Amino acid sequence: MVDPIRPRASLRTAVVWEVLRDALERQAKAGGRDAEEPLDVLDTGGGTGNFAVPVARLGHRVTVVDPSPDALFALERRAAEAGVTDRVRGVQGDTHGLLDVVEPGSYDVVLCHGVLEYVDDPGEGVRNAVGALRPAGALSLLAAGRGGAVLARAIAGHFTEAQHAIGDPDGRWGDGDSLPRRFTAEQLTRLVSDAGLRVGAVHGVRVFADLVPGVLVDTEPGALEALLKLELAAAEQPAFHSIATQLHVLADRG
Template sequence: MSRNGGADSMRPRASLRTAVVWEVLRDALDRQAKATGRDVLDVLDTGGGTGNFAVPVARLGHRVTVVDPSPDALFALERRAAEAGVTDLVRGVQGDTHGLLEVVGPESYDVVLCHGVLEYVDDPAEGVRNAVGALRPSGTLSLLAASRGGAVLARALAGHFVEARHALDDPDGRWGDGDPVPRRFDADGLTRLVADAGLRVGPVHGVRVFADLVPGVLVDTEPGALEELLRLELAAAEQPAFHAIATQLHVLAHRGDR
């Protein structure tokens, strides 16, 4: 059971950047709860920072452990959890994906979130393996990472054609030395990491297919534009044709036969 009036009232508001992932994740949590026969799940958010996903998940009534290397982020997480009234359901632990199983128990979680982590770790394959190691035998992994294609398109539309070509050809999908993102993925590469870690790959979603391309002033001033853009994002998310231009890619995967 969710707190304060049900799951729909707990949805993150007015954020196109997370809307698609949240819709998918909320449904995955519901399915996982039904599969396990438990209303309250144990959820791990590795690299979860200040709780952008952890706190809304806790407001659905689940127990969430956030592992993050930043003490400042964990302090902000604690404050956000208190403001949301879910302090009893959110626990922050200092650590990183490399040493994940040293700070959380193996096979202890029904769902593991690994959002915005693989771009920055030294070894993405190890990062996925560690996340999988924290999953219970029938658990679900939610993986979100930056997309190469979205970066190429963004640089080209900004008129930075040399940088766009560099991102297209670079093994890590970087557009140059000034690129703040160390690594980007395509759908094949991301799903391969998941499959190699022993999981069954589920749906792949393109995230922020249009949201980063539409002028903000249009969304802010045109009546109903935000809601229609959200509907468009949700409709395009699962269509493979749009994965190549999405800013991020999201993969759901499952341990075991479920």
């Protein structure tokens, strides 16, 4: 559930973590493998280990590929604090050259979170992530949602920017937008399908969390837990995918 120390941050990752944890459990049970045998997980663009360290704490081996030496140093420190140094490995690199720094076809699960927004060729990014998977592996893909940005700009009163984001090929609301690219659910599932995977599930992430005033969540008794339950309930409903801040796709080879 929600981390009592970093509640708002936990709320933003809760849906993805719930889906990912279930996927890891299924992968661990697949193929008649020993229940205690750890999975090999690759987190491309994993940065400081927001997902890698919790995955390692479940007992799995995690390789994090990231272009930033500073992020990898922070990852090492975080892994040490969590007592999982022996299960977390950092490698400097990026998604473009992913298969040059990791062994192709050697991972049970690949995480590609917050990467496609920044790469030159999202299709190549997905193909490389898929190339790192074992035959029965699963891909967890997380990217910014186009509709969520439109809604957020409109609610903030920036109507011209909201309209710009609707018509912009990359879903950007203007020159001041720090994000190079956003996606629709259809665009993400097409990228996954074109890379040879079967889409298992699509989830809307942060459908409401970024729109609700922080003071309400922080001061109203029980509001945080109620908002988390609402997010989890809305995540699987296709009607809410178009307004989610992020979109999560879970896929495998079928």
